[in-house]
Amino acid sequence: MRAYFLSDLHLGAPYFKDNKAAERRVVSFLDSIKDKADAIFLLGDILDYWYEYRYVVPRGFVRFFGKLAELSDRGIRIVWFIGNHDIWIFDYLPTELGIEVVDGYKVEEIDGHKFFMTHGDGVGKLKFSFKVIRGLFRSKICQKLFSGIHPRWTVPFAYRWSDHSRNESPLPSREDADRMMANIGSFSRQYLHDHPDIDYFLYGHLHLLERFTIEVEDGKGEKWVKAENNNGENKEKAEVIVLGEWLSKFSYAVWDGDSLEIKRYLE
Template identity: 55%
Template structure:
């Protein structure tokens, strides 16, 4: 019997995205990964944009993601701790997935201790220096009144609009990795530890940028940017002593 002592980090799966050529194969690959880590997985952190779009209505469930949700439920039922961070694509998760699957939903920065080491995690869209327009849009998406008004629109209009917006963002370069994509997150990590010398973070973990970064900062802390599952199929694993970036083949 395997000993469950590993913590896994994954982000930016964008399940259901209209620009993914074979959505069913994409979902199956994610499920294969979840089944692969099941024997030694103690914790699983989903760091946002797991779904390309999700709107949770009070009494109905959007179609799709059956195999993925089932794989998460199997992990949760076996005792794996699952934390799902809201990203900028899957903001509107409320109580359905926590109740049905048994996971925890988190919005914003989380500072926590894992195996005696301090971790700071966030999707990556809510830290550092953000453009004014993006901050306003981010606030609007989290506004309760705006959410209620949006929920009143029939899904035949909202779902198509959301997927069109996502596809347009990708065509405009919103998903194109670059060498500078993680600069804002690196600068945030450096500033955070300088401002919190008595509570220094050992590991910063982010998603959002769709690029891979595994770097040691001047103060000895590490910053990990998790890449994506559109083309990289990357993730990180913490074994209690070391953290490693890997790809799922």
Template identity: 45%
Template sequence: MSKKVYFLADAHLGAKTHPDSLEAEKKLCRWLDHVKEDASAIYLMGDIFDYWFEYKYVVPRGFTRLLGKLAEVTDNGVEVHFFIGNHDIWITDYLSKECGLILHLKPIITEIQGKKFFLAHGDGLGDGSRSFRFLRKLFHNKFLQKCFSGIHPRWTVPLAHAWSSDSREKGGVVGYLGEDNEYLIRYSKDKLKEIQDIDYFIYGHRHILINLPIAEHSRVVILGDWITLFSYAVFDGNSIKLENWEM
């Protein structure tokens, strides 16, 4: 059996956006059970959790089914890569030590089965919003993270979820803006001028489904989400396609 590579993003587990976050988590575990049978690697491309902050001796409550399933998958020899998003930035070593995940704090370029991939959650790449760029700098600031860690979780966790819900209600997820207006597509085209042999750009973040050719040999893939679309991408060594999980 030929091995496949899977990509999934934006589950936002724990978010009020989910009609039932626990059921979304169980559904994700069923998906992992399915894909682990023929997967050589699984790439979780950011915002798997709606909020995740690791204190020195404390991690967020919940997600026990998913964390246990991820440990099971990696224990069975399948690589699971975890990219931080803009909601689950604050990761140290818990997921790598306890669950065996390979953590990525920045975009990477890597070769997969003879093809070159640019992999990133997608936040901060070509987005022209000044307010978003400002917030992103605050969230990535190590000094501010250390200050935040000094506040008791009973205050920080509700605050984080309230901010996430409020920002989503005010801004929402905007649908496909067209090839010329999608900043991740523009960013990919610019990156392709710099590194001309990238075959696939894979992103989350935008919560839309795109599998778009931008050059004769290069495509941009945006993975949708695990909130309403329950979508993912699969690469079989020859081509990549987007699919939806119904079970």
């Protein structure tokens, strides 16, 4: 099977000079894979801001949604992981686009290989301030209250928030990047220790494009070669892939039935 993985498109973000162009690029990418893809995994922060009300949804993204609908109607499986920007997908997008929404992580077996996937903002040690905000954003009560405020107030507020929280630079500082990479690495090693059958860990969120190998360890630095893969061989390693973003890298991973490759979509 052929599967595509991408994250952090941040469509609609205030720091795009030309939002229509950003949307067009994604649409043209999706169009270019429509005859090849069996599945597309969107690993979060696909939209920079989205809030579904019960009877009303925000404007925009028409071409993007249309293309997703077309691919989904063709029988391509589309899985959308909730990020820290597109938290508030409820039942409209899944129903309308036929997509599967995942909040948290998912382990998926593809051609006999195990893929662990998540956006990545909830992984490992989190800064206290980030944890508080994450809790508020995800609280059902806060969502109910927020839904009661007219979108005339909430949408401009959300855009200002996004602008401020990104500090006009969509890329993390060196220090933040190092901290987040260390987080992802130690979380993956720990998870691999408890679930040695995982072959690939895929993350978004960091806006970095990284790929590295981790070994199964017992937490004390000892190698731990207990797991067997489908061929009955001992398996000692897994790969971690951080998917980059679509602000300047336009990066994605593709599984071709046999191996995983990182590519960039440059028109």
